[in-house]
Amino acid sequence: MSTDRPPGQAGQDSTESLVWYAAYGSNLLEARFRFYARGGTPTGTTRAYPGFRDRRPVVRSAALTLPGCVYFSWESRVWGGGMAFYAPGGRAGWPQGVAARGYLLTTGQFADLVAQEMHRPVGTDLDLSRVLRDGRDTLGDGRYETLVRAGDLDGHPILTCTAPWDPATVELRSPAPRYVGLIATGLHETHGWASDRIAGYLAGLPGIEGIWDRHDLNVAVDRAVSHGVVLRRGSTLVSDPAEAPCGTGASAGRAGSGDQAATGGEGQVGGGEEAGAGLDDGGDGADQAGRGSDHPR
Numbered sequence: 217m218s219t220d221r222p223p224g225q226a227g228q229d230s231t232e233s234l235v236w237y238a239a240y241g242s243n244l245l246e247a248r249f250r251f252y253a254r255g256g257t258p259t260g261t262t263r264a265y266p267g268f269r270d271r272r273p274v275v276r277s278a279a280l281t282l283p284g285c286v287y288f289s290w291e292s293r294v295w296g297g298g299m300a301f302y303a304p305g306g307r308a309g310w311p312q313g314v315a316a317r318g319y320l321l322t323t324g325q326f327a328d329l330v331a332q333e334m335h336r337p338v339g340t341d342l343d344l345s346r347v348l349r350d351g352r353d354t355l356g357d358g359r360y361e362t363l364v365r366a367g368d369l370d371g372h373p374i375l376t377c378t379a380p381w382d383p384a385t386v387e388l389r390s391p392a393p394r395y396v397g398l399i400a401t402g403l404h405e406t407h408g409w410a411s412d413r414i415a416g417y418l419a420g421l422p423g424i425e426g427i428w429d430r431h432d433l434n435v436a437v438d439r440a441v442s443h444g445v446v447l448r449r450g451s452t453l454v455s456d457p458a459e460a461p462c463g464t465g466a467s468a469g470r471a472g473s474g475d476q477a478a479t480g481g482e483g484q485v486g487g488g489e490e491a492g493a494g495l496d497d498g499g500d501g502a503d504q505a506g507r508g509s510d511h512p513r
Contacts, residue, residue, distance in 0.1 A: 233322075233323050233372075234321065234323070234372050235323055235326050235373050235374075236278075236318040236320055236321075236369055236373065236375065237318065237321050237326055237329055237376065238280055238282060238316045238317070238375065239316060239318075239376070239402075240282070240302055240314050240315070240316040240376065241286070241299075241398075242300075242395065242398040242399060242402065243317070243402070244315075244316070244399060244401075244402025245401050245402035245405060246405065248402070249319065251265045251267075252265055252267065252268070252328075252329050252333075253267060253325070254268075255267025266332070266337075266338050267338075268324075268325045268328045268329070268338070269324060269325075270322060274319050275320040276320050277317060277319050277320065277406075278317070278320075279315075279406050279408075280315075280316040280317065280369070280374065281313055282302070282313075282316050282376075283304060283312065283366065284302060284304040284305060284306050284314055285421070285422065286301070286314050286421055287383060287388060288301070288388060288421065288422065288424065289301060289379075289383075290386075296392045297389065297390055298391045298423045299389075300391070300399070302314065302366070302376055302378045303383040304366060307384045311421070315406075315407055315409075316406075318374060320372065323344065324341055326342070326344075326375065327341045327342040330342060330363070333377055334355070334356065334358055334361050342355075344363075344375075347363040347364070347365050348365060348373055351364065352364055354380050357380060360378065361377070362377065362380045363376075363377060364376050364377070364378055389423055390424065390428060391423060396418065396424075396428075396440075397439065397440035399418065400436070400437040400440040400441060401440045401443075410441075411437050411438045412434075415433050415434050418433060
């Protein structure tokens with residue numbers, strides 16, 4: 217049964233269990249994720265995010281490494297290039313190991329995040345029984361309307377959103393420089409990686425590998441990391457740590473067979489449940505028409 221509540225109000229049932237939301241695209245950057253949690257309209261876009269009904273801070277966040285691969289496909293109306301998708305099983309020849317960020321949310325907060333990703337009204341809790349049981353649940357035919365269970369960490373399932381298609385059947389598309397910059401900034405913020413490691417990781421991703429010139433990629437990453445912030449609200453940096461809703465000093469501990477990292481509390485999600493055999497997190501942007509998010513997560 218689903219329950220409806222107006223935005224800004226938390227229900228008792230929303231705290232009954234917690235789940236990790238795994239971000240692997242622009243929501244690696246906490247300032248970007250904050251629009252989903254608190255609401256607002258990002259600079260340069262026309263979309264107003266309602267935010268979570270339950271406005272309490274995120275329980276904590278942690279750096280994660282997920283099984284599978286991130287690839288870029290379709291075309292974002294926001295960035296003008298490919299969007300990031302998560303493929304748990306990847307495809308022959310693709311790299312394995314996804315650098316992600318986990319946000320530990322109540323199930324009600326997760327439902328509101330998913331609703332905003334899918335361009336649906338917030339206010340309806342999700343039945344997560346199928347994705348928790350089977351590792352995957354398709355809620356619609358939109359590009360981010362498939363839920364995937366990518367593992368477990370500290371007794372809580374790790375969930376994210378992706379597209380329903382088989383990644384072996386899609387045409388890859390290069391992401392736009394600004395989107396690459398957002399991801400690079402998020403990787404630096406979440407994992408503490410230096411520019412060269414970020415560029416090396418991105419260079420191997422399908423949609424970038426063999427398409428982006430490595431020098432151009434290095435320059436884009438260096439610029440993003442050196443500036444430290446990509447998103448701005450007017451003249452105010454929206455990634456001001458004083459505004460951070462996430463717990464500080466979070467440590468992910470162990471997930472499956474992975475080890476805890478010394479920096480940022482990285483959890484290696486290797487032995488947890490994977491979603492199905494075959495089949496993604498993203499989220500940003502301007503108003504979109506139709507169902508399904510056009511936000512590279």
